[in-house]
Amino acid sequence: MKFLFPLALATAAATLPTASHAATELVLNGGFEYEMGGWSCNPSGGCQIDNTVSAHSGVLGMLLQNNDGASVLSQSFETVVGAVYNLSFWVKLTEQPSSENAVWWSAGDVIASEIAGISGNFAQIIAQFTATSDTTTLAFFAHTANGSLALDDISVTEGALPPSPVPLPASAMLLGMGLTGLAALRRRARS
Known part of the structure; x- marks a missing residue:
């Protein structure tokens, strides 16, 4: 009978909603230490893994070069529609800024966000986007x-998640059932 008390307590605790959520990294090889692993480039010659000027940390970084048009570096990953995601990256220009330079990023509901005010020193860009598909x-x-x-x-990590599809009253009912079981076990133990 005594083993039922810890079991009932564990059941009640398991039904409590948890507020903590560890940030999961969604981008593969965000530091480019594994060459192109996870990334694609168009045109293929427009991206170059580099160990001289492009590494903010680690050994390698990525250079996007103008190849008679725009160079595009991209990676796809799974998301939850309506969830907000945090984006962070480090960026710099290898030459003096020019009015003819144009750089931007896109993801989810952000179609094209210009990366402005960058120079020859690395700067961190922090932004958010909302997923529009899975x-x-x-x-x-x-x-x-x-x-x-x-x-x-x-880096891309989960931000605010969309509302949970599980109704809260069901969780409360499970908690109530666990507590009722605890009370019944306690009464039995006393008699």
Whole structure:
């Protein structure tokens, strides 16, 4: 009979909703330490793994170069429609900024967000986007008149999740049943 008390307590605790949620990294190889692993580039010659100027941390980074048009670096990953995601990346230009340079990113509900005010020093960009489908493509676009765009330490993690489809009264009912079981066991133990 005594083993039922811990079992009932564990059942009641398991029904309590938990507020903590560990951030899960969704981007593969955001530091480019595994060459192109997880990333694709169009045109293929527009992206170059580099160990001289493009690494913010680690050994390798990514250079996006103008190949007679825009170079596009992208990666797709699973998302939840309506959920908000946090994006962070480090970026710099390898040459002096020019009015002819144009760089931007897109993901989810963000169609094209210009990356402005970057220079020859790495700057961290932090943004959010909302997933519009169950697969989201994060893309970086660069059209540089001179030099290259250096990217490193790209990260996407879950932000605010959409409302839970499980109704809260069901959780409360399970908790109530667990507590009722505890009370019944306690009464039995006393008699």
